[in-house]
Amino acid sequence: MLEFERIKDHEQVVFCNDPKSGLKAIIAIHDTTLGPALGGCRMRPYATVDEAVEDVLRLSKGMTYKCAAADMDHGGGKSVIIGDPLKDKSPDLFRSFGQFVESLNGRFYTGTDMGTTPEDFVHSLKETKNIVGIPEAYGGHGDSSVPTAQGVIYGLKATAKKVWGTEVFQDMSFAIQGLGKVGFKVAKKLLEDGANLFVTDINKSVIKELVNQAEHLPGKVEVVKGDDIYSAPADVFVPCALGGVINDETIEKLKVKAVVGSANNQLLEDRLGDILKERGILYAPDYIVNAGGLIQVADELHHPNKERVLQQTRAIYDTLVQIYDHADRENWSTVHASNVFCDERIENRKQRNSFFSASIPPKWQIR
Ligand SMILES: NC(=O)c1ccc[n+]([C@@H]2O[C@H](COP(=O)([O-])OP(=O)(O)OC[C@H]3O[C@@H](n4cnc5c(N)ncnc54)[C@H](O)[C@@H]3O)[C@@H](O)[C@H]2O)c1
Numbered sequence: 019m020l021e022f023e024r025i026k027d028h029e030q031v032v033f034c035n036d037p038k039s040g041l042k043a044i045i046a047i048h049d050t051t052l053g054p055a056l057g058g059c060r061m062r063p064y065a066t067v068d069e070a071v072e073d074v075l076r077l078s079k080g081m082t083y084k085c086a087a088a089d090m091d092h093g094g095g096k097s098v099i100i101g102d103p104l105k106d107k108s109p110d111l112f113r114s115f116g117q118f119v120e121s122l123n124g125r126f127y128t129g130t131d132m133g134t135t136p137e138d139f140v141h142s143l144k145e146t147k148n149i150v151g152i153p154e155a156y157g158g159h160g161d162s163s164v165p166t167a168q169g170v171i172y173g174l175k176a177t178a179k180k181v182w183g184t185e186v187f188q189d190m191s192f193a194i195q196g197l198g199k200v201g202f203k204v205a206k207k208l209l210e211d212g213a214n215l216f217v218t219d220i221n222k223s224v225i226k227e228l229v230n231q232a233e234h235l236p237g238k239v240e241v242v243k244g245d246d247i248y249s250a251p252a253d254v255f256v257p258c259a260l261g262g263v264i265n266d267e268t269i270e271k272l273k274v275k276a277v278v279g280s281a282n283n284q285l286l287e288d289r290l291g292d293i294l295k296e297r298g299i300l301y302a303p304d305y306i307v308n309a310g311g312l313i314q315v316a317d318e319l320h321h322p323n324k325e326r327v328l329q330q331t332r333a334i335y336d337t338l339v340q341i342y343d344h345a346d347r348e349n350w351s352t353v354h355a356s357n358v359f360c361d362e363r364i365e366n367r368k369q370r371n372s373f374f375s376a377s378i379p380p381k382w383q384i385r
Pocket residue numbers: 162163164166195196197198199200201218219220221224244258259260261280281282308309311312
């Protein structure tokens with residue numbers, strides 16, 4: 019049962035039901051103060067509608083913060099399709115989803131997330147232009163893991179500067195969990211710069227590939243098993259696989275001085291940010307560090323330009339510096355400092371919007 023109390027933080031929640039294509043989806047728009055909502059579309063065989071609602075509400079709120087932190091003119095939204103991505107996909111399902119997105123008249127832009135691919139949304143594009151993260155052949159930027167990995171590198175530089183007073187990775191050590199699209203690129207760049215890595219992945223073939231490539235690079239790789247990555251004697255832990263990896267159990271094992279990675283929702287709960295602080299471990303808030311992909315997909319709405327994406331991704335460095343300094347001044351965790359930073363950006367925009375509101379044209383229609 020969905021009660022208004024449950025969605026009181028959200029502007030709009032839309033249930034999409036199309037028996038012909040089998041589409042059952044939910045679109046949540048959290049906050050459009052900064053601009054039209056932006057957020058991916060996740061497809062999962064949710065056990066209950068309640069579980070799907072929970073996910074879409076939480077994820078859309080997270081997008082409001084992520085867009086604010088990256089200084090995007092977008093608010094937070096997200097969508098979920100209830101279904102098995104291995105069995106239930108069809109062109110009609112994604113066309114139908116596109117029609118529902120179109121019905122929101124530019125209030126919501128979406129694209130790929132867990133369980134969906136850019137190719138799925140080529141079908142949705144036939145019904146709406148409000149799709150991002152599309153293949154290069156359709157005018158998009160293609161693989162978003164490239165700027166995401168660049169953002170992680172800028173995050174590592176800002177953090178290394180803060181903790182060790184240097185941005186030189188040579189002879190520093192990093193424990194990388196997950197060598198997928200993002201983690202592999204980060205690992206390779208660090209090896210090129212002469213860093214020492216501890217790595218783990220459940221996929222043996224990516225480990226083998228990295229070890230092979232490392233033979234021709236200045237840095238060194240040591241492969242560790244599963245959970246041993248948490249206690250690896252490294253300077254920085256770089257989570258690039260799953261969410262929730264920093265929890266009461268793993269936090270005790272960490273020997274690092276900093277945590278900087280691409281994984282979404284790295285802390286199981288925000289309070290763990292305080293424990294990291296107490297333990298003298300500098301945490302780079304995930305939604306700031308991993309915004310490169312978001313920056314790239316949003317850029318598609320303004321005639322895609324890779325140089326502009328790189329420039330905006332570089333700003334992740336400065337944002338982190340501001341947050342670290344603010345957290346220091348107030349004696350806050352970086353999690354709290356970062357949430358306050360985003361809330362202030364949203365509040366400031368509210369005031370600016372009200373000043374111009376009588377004269378500005380409708381703010382949504384970007385392309
Ligand atoms: N790709 C992007 O642009 C982007 C943007 C923002 C955030 N992220 C987040 O960054 C993380 C990595 O994204 P990606 O695109 O590289 O995903 P990916 O699926 O390409 O890579 C994830 C890797 O983690 C490995 N893995 C899974 N479970 C593991 C475990 N228990 N221990 C060790 N390794 C494990 C997988 O085998 C895979 O190689 C995800 O949390 C994702 O949500 C990605």
